[in-house]
Amino acid sequence: MRPSAARLLNILVPVKRAVDYAVKIRVNPQQTGIDTNVKHSMNPFDEIAVEEAVRLRERLKDQIKSIKAVTIGPPKSIDTLRTALAMGADSAIHVEMPESAPAPEPLAVAKALRAIIEKQEGGVDLVILGKQAIDDDLGLTGQMLAGLLNWPQATFASKVDIDVAKKEATVVREIDGGGEEIRCHLPLIITTDLRLNEPRYASLPNIMKAKKKPIEKLSASDLGVDLSPILETLKVSEPPKRVGGGKVESVDELIAKLKDAGITAV
Amino acid sequence: MIRSRSVLCVRAFSRTYATATSPHALVFIEHRHGVIDSGSLSALTAAEQLGGQVSGLVVGGPDHVHSVVDKVKMLKGITSVLHSTSPQYVEPLPETLSPLFEKLLSNSSPFTHVVSATSSTAKSLLPRVAAKLDVPAVSDVTSLEHDPATGSTTFTRPIYAGNAIATVRAPGSVAIKFFTVRGTAFAAAASQEGSNAEVKAVDAVEVSDSPTQHLKTTITKSDRPDLGVASRVVSGGRALKNAETFASTLYPLADALGAAVGASRAAVDAGYADNSLQVGQTGKVVAPELYMALGISGAIQHLAGMKDSKLIVAVNKDPDAPIFQVADVGLVADLFDVVPELVEKLKK
Numbered sequence: 001m002r003p004s005a006a007r008l009l010n011i012l013v014p015v016k017r018a019v020d021y022a023v024k025i026r027v028n029p030q031q032t033g034i035d036t037n038v039k040h041s042m043n044p045f046d047e048i049a050v051e052e053a054v055r056l057r058e059r060l061k062d063q064i065k066s067i068k069a070v071t072i073g074p075p076k077s078i079d080t081l082r083t084a085l086a087m088g089a090d091s092a093i094h095v096e097m098p099e100s101a102p103a104p105e106p107l108a109v110a111k112a113l114r115a116i117i118e119k120q121e122g123g124v125d126l127v128i129l130g131k132q133a134i135d136d137d138l139g140l141t142g143q144m145l146a147g148l149l150n151w152p153q154a155t156f157a158s159k160v161d162i163d164v165a166k167k168e169a170t171v172v173r174e175i176d177g178g179g180e181e182i183r184c185h186l187p188l189i190i191t192t193d194l195r196l197n198e199p200r201y202a203s204l205p206n207i208m209k210a211k212k213k214p215i216e217k218l219s220a221s222d223l224g225v226d227l228s229p230i231l232e233t234l235k236v237s238e239p240p241k242r243v244g245g246g247k248v249e250s251v252d253e254l255i256a257k258l259k260d261a262g263i264t265a266v
Numbered sequence: 267m268i269r270s271r272s273v274l275c276v277r278a279f280s281r282t283y284a285t286a287t288s289p290h291a292l293v294f295i296e297h298r299h300g301v302i303d304s305g306s307l308s309a310l311t312a313a314e315q316l317g318g319q320v321s322g323l324v325v326g327g328p329d330h331v332h333s334v335v336d337k338v339k340m341l342k343g344i345t346s347v348l349h350s351t352s353p354q355y356v357e358p359l360p361e362t363l364s365p366l367f368e369k370l371l372s373n374s375s376p377f378t379h380v381v382s383a384t385s386s387t388a389k390s391l392l393p394r395v396a397a398k399l400d401v402p403a404v405s406d407v408t409s410l411e412h413d414p415a416t417g418s419t420t421f422t423r424p425i426y427a428g429n430a431i432a433t434v435r436a437p438g439s440v441a442i443k444f445f446t447v448r449g450t451a452f453a454a455a456a457s458q459e460g461s462n463a464e465v466k467a468v469d470a471v472e473v474s475d476s477p478t479q480h481l482k483t484t485i486t487k488s489d490r491p492d493l494g495v496a497s498r499v500v501s502g503g504r505a506l507k508n509a510e511t512f513a514s515t516l517y518p519l520a521d522a523l524g525a526a527v528g529a530s531r532a533a534v535d536a537g538y539a540d541n542s543l544q545v546g547q548t549g550k551v552v553a554p555e556l557y558m559a560l561g562i563s564g565a566i567q568h569l570a571g572m573k574d575s576k577l578i579v580a581v582n583k584d585p586d587a588p589i590f591q592v593a594d595v596g597l598v599a600d601l602f603d604v605v606p607e608l609v610e611k612l613k614k
Binding site: 019021022024025027034105106107110131132134135136137138139140143144145146147148151152153154155156170173174175176177178179180181182183184185188193194195230231232233234235236237238239242244245246247248249250251252253254255257258263264265266 | 298303357359360361364385386387389390391392393394395396397398400401402403404405406420423424425426427428429430431432433434435436437439440476477478479480481482483484485486492494498522523524531534535540541542547548555556566567573576577578579581585590591592593594595596597598599604607608611612613
């Protein structure tokens with residue numbers, strides 16, 4: 001018997017274009033932000049989110065109806081969506097913002113995502129997000145979205161099992177001091193921790209195929225949301241510089257330095 | 267002279283009242299089986315710096331809440347303690363705790379700020395509550411200043427893995443300001459005798475048919491100090507080869523120094539150490555008196571978690587490893603030679 005349509009899952013994966021994790025960032029002279037004229041790529045935690053969605057499809061096959069990636073950002077963010085499509089997402093939504101617009105805050109992003117979810121025909125059963133973006137390091141969007149929708153949330157996931165028939169997920173979470181296992185009803189918000197999976201590299205044929213996959217363009221006004229920040233960024237500055245203290249030649253010298261600092265065995 | 271001064275005083279006083287109420291922080295005090303998390307004590311110190319009243323909120327199962335409340339009311343800076351008990355609160359699930367917070371923070375709420383440690387529980391729970399109240403949140407703040415005249419609060423916080431510091435202002439129009447506190451940036455609130463904080467019970471908000479069910483918690487047991495608050499940390503990286511050599515090499519040194527054990531992402535990913543020991547942008551942020559980085563190259567993401575340590579000691583075979591740029595004391599050598607020698611000579 002074919003499963004009824006109601007049992008097929010639609011997955012939404014929000015992704016963010018961020019300064020590449022390996023770039024040594026520099027604060028701009030005006031102290032308004034950082035020099036963004038550097039390599040960008042998909043936020044690493046979002047790659048894990050896309051990978052997880054694709055792996056769910058590999059495991060659950062036809063029970064996954066769609067995987068849709070979404071981003072909110074300047075025109076260049078489309079590259080990030082293409083990466084998600086090349087990794088295995090079916091289609092994408094780009095909420096385009098002007099290049100010069102300030103980055104939206106998590107609350108605004110969550111509201112935009114809620115509006116997108118409400119617009120999806122067939123609904124959304126699972127949203128998988130990164131646990132934090134490595135640029136603002138806020139780590140708020142997933143939880144805020146769960147709050148706005150009043151959906152359950154499984155943050156910092158390191159293992160996800162989905163029972164589509166029962167509309168349930170069992171998630172292992174990374175918490176301070178260890179791990180926690182929870183079971184949530186769908187629809188559900190999951191945020192990814194590093195240990196969830198190892199994202200794949202998109203192969204060249206898949207990158208070519210991704211160019212043909214559909215990307216829907218929307219604006220903030222289409223969604224009826226205001227993306228302007230509430231918090232005022234007054235200044236972005238360099239952290240205090242730490243100067244290396246030089247090297248020692250032997251363990252004895254090392255111990256002498258420790259003793260100078262008042263550190264001895266207990 | 268005296269008269270003019272008193273006029274000024276009155277004016278300043280009345281202006282405070284005319285435009286903004288004085289700050290009143292609600293601090294989420296976390297505990298595990300009755301033991302207060304040290305991060306919450308730092309959050310308390312941060313809340314006190316707002317310059318107004320500070321209420322602690324303790325939630326949990328019936329077994330532990332009362333002993334925690336007894337400890338919390340003695341903490342310096344606390345003006346009142348709220349507590350709420352329910353079997354549903356034994357495990358801190360955001361879905362069951364969020365309604366309680368919403369009730370406390372609803373229209374007639376006296377609270378202007380909601381404060382917590384940057385812990386895994388608070389990181390999950392508070393943004394959910396903030397969104398329900400339609401207010402933004404600020405994560406992992408390292409300093410703050412409240413302006414009673416405008417009701418705005420200015421925070422500094424690290425961004426880009428600690429490679430830049432952002433100063434952000436939550437304007438007075440944000441009725442309740444949510445923020446989490448980086449524990450290593452604020453001293454822990456101390457206990458003091460003779461406190462007269464008011465203690466008040468708050469009825470639990472029972473959530474029937476919660477969409478989330480807690481199955482189990484696995485806490486990594488250790489006799490060593492807790493990584494987040496240890497004054498000394500010995501950390502190992504990929505060079506430790508495997509879980510056995512990680513343990514056999516680092517643990518004797520950690521024991522000799524009375525230190526907590528940490529690990530780089532590479533060591534955790536390779537299975538040498540538990541996830542909860544990871545130090546870095548996505549793991550724990552530590553700032554001990556002594557941080558020993560053994561066989562750790564010093565990637566940006568690792569430095570994000572330890573570069574505020576007082577004394578950084580690095581041992582690495584590679585003289586060009588980036589860790590040496592931040593280390594106060596560096597030794598270019600094979601850690602498998604160095605560490606045993608170090609343990610032996612330290613004990614003398």
